[in-house]
Amino acid sequence: MIRFIQRLAFWTGFGALLFGCGASRLSPGEKGHALAGRVWDVGAEREISREALFGRASASRFVILGETHDNREHHRLQAGILAAMLQAGRSPALVMEQFDREHQAALDAVRGRGERDPERIADAGRFDRKGWSWPDYRSLVELAIANDLPIIAANMSRVEARAVARAGRPAAGLGPATPELRTALERDLVEGHCGVRPAPAALAGLIEAQRARDARMAAALESSGERGAVLIVGAGHARRDRGAPVYLSGAARGRLLAIAFVEIEPGRNELRAYAGEGLAASYDFVQFTQRAVREDPCKNLPEIPSR
16 A cells, blocks of 8 residues: 555646645554654664754755655654754755746745735745645745745646646657656556556656656756755655656755655554665655545546546
């Protein structure tokens, strides 16, 4: 199940185009789970403290915080890491998948006028309150306002993404995907849609749209310059092996920390029990959390777009 939930975190980021991302509650039956709240250093294969994680984040120029969109605990932890970076003297830009790049000028204009009401800033950036749960992201925007951090829109619009998907070829500036990357993205898409495989042309288009979105997010991250940035994004986009980090410059990748929040599962009580999920190639650190209570995402699966 963990594979499906992580794929869900990847593909629901398509501007909530396919599933939607309503808020949910945490599973009450897992409060005593042995892994809840623990942090795993993927490269060193050892557990570290949250304080050590805060230190690593504060020392990194770029930090990606990969979430499952409907898990409120993930958003609380994201805000905690950003707050720790601020306390350490950092002032990174807040880069968010939840704002489309086409509304950046409006965001900048309202901030330039000194607006400090998060509701009005969300409205200026055309935050999709139906697709995303605004209360879960409000605390991040509030931190940015209180500390005068830039807010950078990371996503491409649904109109742009659909145009790339319909074209079925790499977006401008992107070369063809490697066979390894294409195979991995195909697997993500099929697993994230309950095993339903779209027609080849539709599959190719969705892959190119996803690559274009990841490249756009990488560009938004690097646009923060030397002040650095924190990117709030679905866990799939945070993956070093096939998410936004793939499209960063070499220098930026060397100054990047990729953190994912991973939902625990009943009966899997050892940190190494999750090592087979591709974590080693994906993230620098993983923090384990309770699962969100959600309906079966496969129950009313929408029709996959086709060309």
